[in-house]
Amino acid sequence: MTRRWVSFALIAPLLAFLIVSFIVPVLLMLARAVTDRDLDRTWPASAAALRTWDGEGLPPDALARTVAREMLAAHRAGTLNRVANRLNYDLVGSRSLLYTTADRLAAGAPGETLADLARIDRRWARADIWTVMRHADGPLTSYYLLAALDRRIDTGGHILRVPREQAVFVDIFLRTFKIASLVALFCALLGYPVAYLLASLPRRIANPLLILVLLPFWTSALVRTAAWAVLLQTNGVVNDLLQYMGLVDAPVQLIYNRLGVYVAMTHVLLPFFILPLYGVMKGIDPTAMRAASSLGAPPLLAFLKVYLPQSLPGVAAGAVLVFTLAVGYYVTPALVGGGADQMISASIAFYTSQSLNWGMAAALSLLLLLPLLLMLFAGRTMVRTVPA
Amino acid sequence: MLMAGTRLPLVEFRGVEKRYAGGSAAAVAALDLAIGRGEFLTLLGPSGSGKTTTLMMLAGFETPTAGDIRLGGRSLADRPPHKRNMGVVFQNYALFPHMSVAQNLAFPLRVRGVKGRKAADKVVAALTLVKLDGLGDRRPHALSGGQRQRVALARALIFEPDIVLMDEPLGALDRQLREHLQIEIKRIQRALDLTILYVTHDQGEALALSDRVAVFAGGRMQQVGTPGAIYEHPANAFVAGFVGENNRLAGTLVARQGDRCAIQLAGGQIIRATAADPLLPGDKVVAMIRPEHVQPGAVPPACCSTLEIDVDEFAYHGDHRRIAANVPGAGSLIIRVPVDMAAQRGDRMTIGWCIDHCLAFSASEIEPGKTS
The missing domain is CATH 2.40.50.140 (Nucleic acid-binding proteins)
Structure with missing residues (x-):
């Protein structure tokens, strides 16, 4: 009992640090995917009134009056920005509508009825701005998650696909998972023989080779990616070599397309595949292969029946690790990929730091996180069913 | 006086030498040794004496740097381990951890194309031989050390090899179990008329089991003979000191x-x-x-x-x-x-x-x- 408390006391500082600096912020961030408090915090009375409105056609004058009053108050308090931004996600132009209206109200224009507002700007007489405000009345929303799946909810509560020209996220998600899967596959094909070699060589030779594998770890991914840009460019080393060997007549496009992304990401992530696999392979009894051979199995058969099955937990661990890291890649596709090679992290970064739509960023992150958690769980199960 | 008279040599080492690159002394030098059909021959010596290297050269996992090893009169020089038809029992048993006991036993049959009913019958018979009936579905890690040793032995016997090579097979077991398994190995050897090349550093084990004992030291065979001859008439001070107390x-x-x-x-x-x-x-x-x-x-x-x-x-x-x-x-x-x-x-x-x-x-x- 005391030992348990001592153990707990020893990890407590780290645990507290993680909770404060990582777990809580992540949860708060992810919560933004399903909460919608901009309007209801800034305009509480309007939010309450919006919730009681049936949403049919145009709102009553009482609601218009409440909105006009709180709009003016928020404008004076300098908090109108929050509502304006929020409404602008759903309806482009809402931002300018709110600011011009607030300016006119501040200048003394009347705001007692819907007709008064419509006189300030005709858009107040249209249903869409009111529908959008009703959707934004909080505190919970399905809006971001649906939008992240290229879906939206109509005024009648039906889930619809967004028009084809606006649907981007499903494609980007599929592309992200495809790139990550292929990178994991390439890492497996390239990394397995290397890990095998490292595990079977005597330590004296294996250790320097292992350092070569680790070397890229000590270089930043950014630098390595930039190096690939130099190597793969139209007049780069690789193209020169291909032409010199007569394999191609003219320079091939090796970069700023999907090929460049695969090459650079596979290179950057390869150590993450090799190291766990190497660890597992080191644990495989080398005499098992000798035993297989003494029992009559030719080398290839011995490998397939005895070595390979025992190394699969390492392959699974490496593949899961590479896939998880690859799915979140952002810098590499941005530097060596084309416009059609951007992955979901680029969208998340866009919403986080450029459009400042954190709800959307959180929804995309959540949708990225869920399959990864499933994947880690599946990987764990797989490792457990193949005893080392 | 030392060769079991009527038995034909099955294995012959002729002037065999093994040197490792960079090693100054030969791991095995000038080895001439014949193993008769049906004989239980033990290589006895301290660690580093060359006995395991000798066994591994016969199994094909080490290549002699000079001399020739023959099986049934034919040189083994160009024959890879998987074509030598020798059952090897390794010191750590080298069971396949991802296979059940029965799958381990069926492995040498499977690679020889023996499948189905026939293979299953042989597996059952082999389990009976080593007194492990009913444990075919276990994984090796669920067995005791003695049981693992028996599985390793059964696996090395099931494909009817020409000779069984055992590299310190009882080294990891406690004394009582070791003595018990010595009797088992001897019983099985007699029952199947096996030829066994056995490696150990335990002189008691060597004396108890063997038809003949070859004592190794420093890469050289010091003496070969029946346990009685080795014990009573040691050829040199090393043998006198290593075999038995002196x-x-x-x-x-x-x-x-x-x-x-x-x-x-x-x-x-x-x-x-x-x-x-x-x-x-x-x-x-x-x-x-x-x-x-x-x-x-x-x-x-x-x-x-x-x-x-x-x-x-x-x-x-x-x-x-x-x-x-x-x-x-x-x-x-x-x-x-x-x-x-x-x-x-x-x-x-x-x-x-x-x-x-x-x-x-x-x-x-x-x-x-x-x-x-």
């Missing part, structure tokens, strides 16, 4: 007549012994006498040599007692005496031995630290 008394040869000689110990006492090496008066020698051949107290007159000792320690061993004694100026002695004998620390006693049992070897031959 006492060593250092001295100088003072006289020799035929194979009888007289030795003056460092403390001045004269003892008599049988010269096992070509020795001349003045040579530094070591006289070796086994604890059970030393007789305490009154000594019969003929062909005997006597010596005065001081009792240092008197220890009870259940079925016998041991005296650790000091020979003034010449070292210490262990004497095995009946359990009913009484003595105590500080006693002075006279001991004696039959000259035939005390062997004198040239002192230069003995490697330091290699005697028991």
Whole structure:
């Protein structure tokens, strides 16, 4: 009992640090995917009134009056920005509508009825701005998650696909998972023989080779990616070599397309595949292969029946690790990929730091996180069913 | 006198040598050895003596740097391990951890194209042979050490190999289990008329199991012969010291007549012994006498040599007692005496031995630290 408390006391500082600096912020961030408090915090009375409105056609004058009053108050308090931004996600132009209206109200224009507002700007007489405000009345929303799946909810509560020209996220998600899967596959094909070699060589030779594998770890991914840009460019080393060997007549496009992304990401992530696999392979009894051979199995058969099955937990661990890291890649596709090679992290970064739509960023992150958690769980199960 | 007469040699080592790149001494040098069909031959020696290397060369996992190894009269030089048809039992058993016991046993059958009913029957028979009936579905890690050893043995036998090679197969087991499995291995060898090449550093095991024992030291075979010949007539001081217990008394040869000689110990006492090496008066020698051949107290007159000792320690061993004694100026002695004998620390006693049992070897031959 005391030992348990001592153990707990020893990890407590780290645990507290993680909770404060990582777990809580992540949860708060992810919560933004399903909460919608901009309007209801800034305009509480309007939010309450919006919730009681049936949403049919145009709102009553009482609601218009409440909105006009709180709009003016928020404008004076300098908090109108929050509502304006929020409404602008759903309806482009809402931002300018709110600011011009607030300016006119501040200048003394009347705001007692819907007709008064419509006189300030005709858009107040249209249903869409009111529908959008009703959707934004909080505190919970399905809006971001649906939008992240290229879906939206109509005024009648039906889930619809967004028009084809606006649907981007499903494609980007599929592309992200495809790139990550292929990178994991390439890492497996390239990394397995290397890990095998490292595990079977005597330590004296294996250790320097292992350092070569680790070397890229000590270089930043950014630098390595930039190096690939130099190597793969139209007049780069690789193209020169291909032409010199007569394999191609003219320079091939090796970069700023999907090929460049695969090459650079596979290179950057390869150590993450090799190291766990190497660890597992080191644990495989080398005499098992000798035993297989003494029992009559030719080398290839011995490998397939005895070595390979025992190394699969390492392959699974490496593949899961590479896939998880690859799915979140952002810098590499941005530097060596084309416009059609951007992955979901680029969208998340866009919403986080450029459009400042954190709800959307959180929804995309959540949708990225869920399959990864499933994947880690599946990987764990797989490792457990193949005893080392 | 040493070869089992009627048996044909199945395996022959001819002038076999193994040197590792960068190693100064040969791991195995100038090895000539024949193994008869149906014979149980043990390679006995301390670690690093070349016995395991010899076994691995026969299995095909090491390549001789000189000489030739033959199986049934045909050279094995170009035959890879998987075509040698030899069952190998490894020291750590080398069972396949991802396969059940039955799958482990079926592995050599499967790679030979034996499948289905026939393979299943053989697996059941093999499990019965090693007394593991009903454990076919277990994974190796769910077995005890002794059970794993049995599975490894069954797997090495199931495909009816020409010879079974066993590399310290009982080394990882406790003493009682080891003795039990020794009997099992011997029973199976007799039942199936197996040819076995066995490697061990345990001289008791070698003596108990083998038809013949080959003693290795420093990469060279020191002596090969029946357990009795090895124990009673060691070819040199190393064999005398390594196989069984032996006492060593250092001295100088003072006289020799035929194979009888007289030795003056460092403390001045004269003892008599049988010269096992070509020795001349003045040579530094070591006289070796086994604890059970030393007789305490009154000594019969003929062909005997006597010596005065001081009792240092008197220890009870259940079925016998041991005296650790000091020979003034010449070292210490262990004497095995009946359990009913009484003595105590500080006693002075006279001991004696039959000259035939005390062997004198040239002192230069003995490697330091290699005697028991």
